[in-house]
Amino acid sequence: MTLAVGADLQGIDEVRESIEIYGVRYLRRIYTDREIADCARQPSDVARAFAARFAAKEAVFKILKDDDVIAAWKDIEVSLDSGRPVIALRGGAAQLASRQGIATIALSLSQSSGTAAAVVVAERASGSSR
Amino acid sequence: MSSAGMTIREVLEANGRLPVSAMTLRDDDDLYQNGLSSHASVNVMLGLENAFDVEFPDELLRRDTFKSVAAIEAALTTLGAHVQSDANG
Numbered sequence: 001m002t003l004a005v006g007a008d009l010q011g012i013d014e015v016r017e018s019i020e021i022y023g024v025r026y027l028r029r030i031y032t033d034r035e036i037a038d039c040a041r042q043p044s045d046v047a048r049a050f051a052a053r054f055a056a057k058e059a060v061f062k063i064l065k066d067d068d069v070i071a072a073w074k075d076i077e078v079s080l081d082s083g084r085p086v087i088a089l090r091g092g093a094a095q096l097a098s099r100q101g102i103a104t105i106a107l108s109l110s111q112s113s114g115t116a117a118a119v120v121v122a123e124r125a126s127g128s129s130r
Numbered sequence: 131m132s133s134a135g136m137t138i139r140e141v142l143e144a145n146g147r148l149p150v151s152a153m154t155l156r157d158d159d160d161l162y163q164n165g166l167s168s169h170a171s172v173n174v175m176l177g178l179e180n181a182f183d184v185e186f187p188d189e190l191l192r193r194d195t196f197k198s199v200a201a202i203e204a205a206l207t208t209l210g211a212h213v214q215s216d217a218n219g
């Protein structure tokens with residue numbers, strides 16, 4: 001077994017500006033219905049919650065990167081399980097993970113006043129394609 | 131510079147958060163190497179949809195689509211004659 005690590009940063013104000021300019025069109029191209037509902041329930045800053053999820057999706061892309069299979073942002077869903085962030089993959093992202101022998105991805109999210117960060121660690125089975 | 135190329139650059143200026151003016155970029159210059167982030171590429175895509183009255187399908191939502199002005203113009207061309215008509219004024 002080997003480990004793969006992905007990390008990404010996302011400016012919160014950039015996400016806030018995208019929501020202000022493009023609204024639902026922006027949200028629906030990037031985030032799943034569940035993510036939109038979860039973020040809408042955030043008591044403080046909705047943009048901060050979306051920024052953290054965008055960083056998580058990009059961090060997962062870095063692990064799954066492959067020129068042959070296309071994974072869309074909505075193929076990667078971040079949700080909370082008893083307050084702990086978890087990743088679910090579907091579509092092209094699930095295909096890529098399967099091809100690479102990845103069964104488990106752990107996620108950590110962090111936020112400062114202006115930036116959201118995500119780190120993902122994946123276990124890749126020995127003998128997988130990457 | 132084609133009409134479509136000019137419109138694409140205007141969208142990049144408005145949405146791309148590039149540290150350089152999009153008007154100074156050549157058609158084949160790599161936009162990511164010139165500072166286009168993944169998140170900004172989403173805004174560029176939405177701005178292009180407004181400017182050209184199209185919708186990018188999921189299969190075009192990949193990094194290569196927004197790699198350069200030329201790549202964007204090629205992607206818009208694949209979206210049909212209506213795009214070509216709009217792009218050419």
